[in-house]
Amino acid sequence: MTASVSAPALIALDWGTTSLRAYLLGADGVALDTRASSAGIMNLPAGGFDQAFEETCGEWLDAAPLPVIAAGMVGSAQGWVEAPYVETPAGPDALVAGIVTVKAARGVAVHVVPGVLEQSALPNVMRGEETQIFGALASEPSLGTSGGALIGLPGTHAKWAFVGDERIERFYTFMTGETFGALRDHSILGRTMHPSATHDEQAFIRGVDTARDAGHAGVLATIFTTRTLGLTGQLTGEQQPDYLSGLLIGHELRGLNEVLTREHAALAGKTLRLIGNDALCDRYRAALARFGCHDAPTVAQATEHGLYRIAALAGLVAAPVRTA
Amino acid sequence: MTASVSAPALIALDWGTTSLRAYLLGADGVALDTRASSAGIMNLPAGGFDQAFEETCGEWLDAAPLPVIAAGMVGSAQGWVEAPYVETPAGPDALVAGIVTVKAARGVAVHVVPGVLEQSALPNVMRGEETQIFGALASEPSLGTSGGALIGLPGTHAKWAFVGDERIERFYTFMTGETFGALRDHSILGRTMHPSATHDEQAFIRGVDTARDAGHAGVLATIFTTRTLGLTGQLTGEQQPDYLSGLLIGHELRGLNEVLTREHAALAGKTLRLIGNDALCDRYRAALARFGCHDAPTVAQATEHGLYRIAALAGLVAAPVRTA
Incomplete structure (x- = not known):
């Protein structure tokens, strides 16, 4: 105590x-x-x-x-x-x-x-x-x-809430964590993956950047690259889980940015806070930085x-x- | 024989x-x-x-x-x-x-x-x-x-190939079928679904239209509606599998259309053919019609x-x- x-x-x-x-x-x-x-x-x-x-x-x-x-x-x-x-x-x-x-x-x-x-x-x-x-x-x-601010709660079902006027105005649910688990454990993508005790930041960022720069056909079109970058010798089995994680989180942020773009705003200009466990918030912060957001502290x-x-x-x- | x-x-x-x-x-x-x-x-x-x-x-x-x-x-x-x-x-x-x-x-x-x-x-x-x-x-x-033409091969890993000059010029792989199975069988979305012997065309089209009209935040953001439309009494458990199927196929076509848009083209203006089993090609034809494509015969x-x-x-x- x-x-x-x-x-x-x-x-x-x-x-x-x-x-x-x-x-x-x-x-x-x-x-x-x-x-x-x-x-x-x-x-x-x-x-x-x-x-x-x-x-x-x-x-x-x-x-x-x-x-x-x-x-x-x-x-x-x-x-x-x-x-x-x-x-x-x-x-x-x-x-x-x-x-x-x-x-x-x-x-x-x-x-x-x-x-x-x-x-x-x-x-x-x-x-x-x-x-x-x-x-x-x-x-x-x-x-x-x-x-107002945009508060992100990463996880199985990641939430992004627009708060303002001391209220939750609206929010989005991205099934990022659960989709990652389902694809890793129950699709062909898992077959070439090898578990790794360490986080591969480079592979993670490659996934985020792929979603940001080449994700316009949508996540259903990009996830197969987890396998093909392996087949072409560009990603090891150990790197593939972090690459897929970065790809999905990158698509989440790309989608959120698209919502903001339609309102003549952008992720990079928003006041951001994160709520969640430290390791996951760190991943989101690294991904947010690739979208120009360098200030997204975790709320304790x-x-x-x-x-x-x-x-x-x-x-x-x-x-x-x-x-x- | x-x-x-x-x-x-x-x-x-x-x-x-x-x-x-x-x-x-x-x-x-x-x-x-x-x-x-x-x-x-x-x-x-x-x-x-x-x-x-x-x-x-x-x-x-x-x-x-x-x-x-x-x-x-x-x-x-x-x-x-x-x-x-x-x-x-x-x-x-x-x-x-x-x-x-x-x-x-x-x-x-x-x-x-x-x-x-x-x-x-x-x-x-x-x-x-x-x-x-x-x-x-x-x-x-x-x-x-x-x-040239765009040839779609629906399935576990749907392919869309651009053919011209008697060659396969480039192609996309959408993991639509496998993602559907993984989400239905291994995510929270399956928990409120009930199997149905018949195809619910209305629920399927609702999914396609949701992806087309409100899918800008990406598939990770829209799939949770399979559950929330159930919670709010708008989709029965029997309708949810067809809704999710329509949503994913709709996102596939939305993504393909986005690829074409960047080339100053559109799905609606392309010569299209489908290759695959009849029931699945019928679904894709119904979805393509929602994108303005009314001529996409199956190649026998x-x-x-x-x-x-x-x-x-x-x-x-x-x-x-x-x-x-």
């Missing part, structure tokens, strides 16, 4: 499909303790949500009664309780208004934050990322004003900050989250 | 990764008999290439000595003998010059047609399709002259005609293939 002068004030849960991460937060919004579990909503123990909750948070609640807030797939139709999506443009007040509670076996109310839905020709949904985005805005309020502790901020707005804790 | 006035003149093999198709062709290039086997080069019987060849063609060769020609993955590095790629622009003479022979156990020489390689920033390779393309040009020689018997034509040019048979 981290030493802190602050007393526990809130239990905050980031409860996704494959994992559950619990934070014991002090009155200043700083984490006093954390627990990580593999009890995602698709991987629950026999006793279901209640058992996973007890195993992760029981000791904390035995020590003191605390309010509990949760975000992520726990609020989906397959979750503990369904918290229906709120629609874009969505601000923190709308999220607070959409909170649904479920009573745990020990009697405590768990407050579940809703996800966000964008109704359009290409509908989009997020659950959990909205909370991280408002965590980023809590740490750096100017992101939500002064022209976005999840805890977001959960604390929404809990404060909902009146579950007294203090506002610290701003940087 | 089909009744015919013509005597057997050639054994022609279309020998791919997962299947082997053998044709007994008469002196007019018409098939007198055919055999289909699952003995593709990755699925050979214990006796290897020789056993597969004997089982498929042994009776024909017992009846009369005949020249044998083969195209497809049988000429790859994993094949019976490697027939190194010839480079674009590639005409039938280059293919003939690149033929490599392998002696079967019974003593007969099998003539293996090389594949075609395009050396560029995005290298491309084909094996087997080059023979089908020259089969199409054999049936309709004007395709190879008068401004392209494989047999191509093998016969190359055999004739190589002097293995006397008569040229019939032209339509």
Whole structure:
């Protein structure tokens, strides 16, 4: 347990499909303790949500009664309780208004934050990322004003959210991570790949640049080069996974740039922030640099900050989250 | 055996990764008999290439000595003998010059047609399709002259070849079919899909139109709508596979159109032909119509005609293939 002068004030849960991460937060919004579990909503123990909750948070609640807030797939139709999506443009007040509670076996109310839905020709949904985005805005309020920002959340289903006016205005979902896994593990491209313990930056950047400079026929046309550059002796088996990763991330950024171009903007001119694990954010930063973006820092502790901020707005804790 | 006035003149093999198709062709290039086997080069019987060849063609060769020609993955590095790629622009003479022979156990020489390689920033390779393309040009020689044509070969790895001056000038490989299978069977998109015995044309066209009209962010950004249109009640589980199929084929055609746009041309103005199985070519024709292309007939018997034509040019048979 981290030493802190602050007393526990809130239990905050980031409860996704494959994992559950619990934070014991002090009155200043700083984490006093954390627990990580593999009890995602698709991987629950026999006793279901209640058992996973007890195993992760029981000791904390035995020590003191605390309010509990949760975000992520726990609020989906397959979750503990369904918290229906709120629609874009969505601000923190709308999220607070959409909170649904479920009573745990020990009697405590768990407050579940809703996800966000964008109704359009290409509908989009997020659950959990909205909370991280408002965590980023809590740490750096100017992101939500002064022209707005573009916040990227790399991962299985990468999200890119346009924020402005302190709201999530609209967002895109790129299935980059999951497509990479499906192609590597279940297509001909994987057959010539060899696993490598080290990241090959040169191969990765070659993929990004190929998407940027020669990707106009689309990703379905470029991915086969993972194989043909191997056949022609230009990529080793060890380099092919990083090349394909760069190619897909490059197509994601090319697509995002195309969206911006149609609005007379460009990635290179946007205020950018990233939320996610360090290694993946580093990859995205390297790729963004190839699109002329040299300032895309990772937002630290976005999840805890977001959960604390929404809990404060909902009146579950007294203090506002610290701003940087 | 089909009744015919013509005597057997050639054994022609279309020998791919997962299947082997053998044709007994008469002196007019018409098939007198055919055999289909699952003995593709990755699925050979214990006796290897020789056993597969004997089982498929042994009776024909017992009846009369005949020249044998083969195209497809049988000429790859994993094949019976490697027939190194010839480079674009590639005409039938280059293919003939690149033929490599392998002696079967019974003593007969099998003539293996090389594949075609395009050396560029995005290298491309084909094996087997080059023979089908020259089969199409054999049936309709004007395709190879008068401004050229674009020949599409839908499938696991769809090819689009620019032909002109009686040569394959360049080509693209879209991994459309394999990406569809990987996403359906190994991503979250498959989880909400339900199998359907019938093709849902409306859902398919919706996918094509989405790619055409709203696909500028790229296929990684649009495929998630297969799920979100389900979540928002706009697509049933049964419709989702056809929607995704339309979306991917739509992105393929959008990409091809983008290639043409950069050359001040458009799909709608090109002479188009398709080679492939009827159901898949029908899908592509329906998708092409959404891009303004209303004349893209399927070329019949392209494989047999191509093998016969190359055999004739190589002097293995006397008569040229019939032209339509």
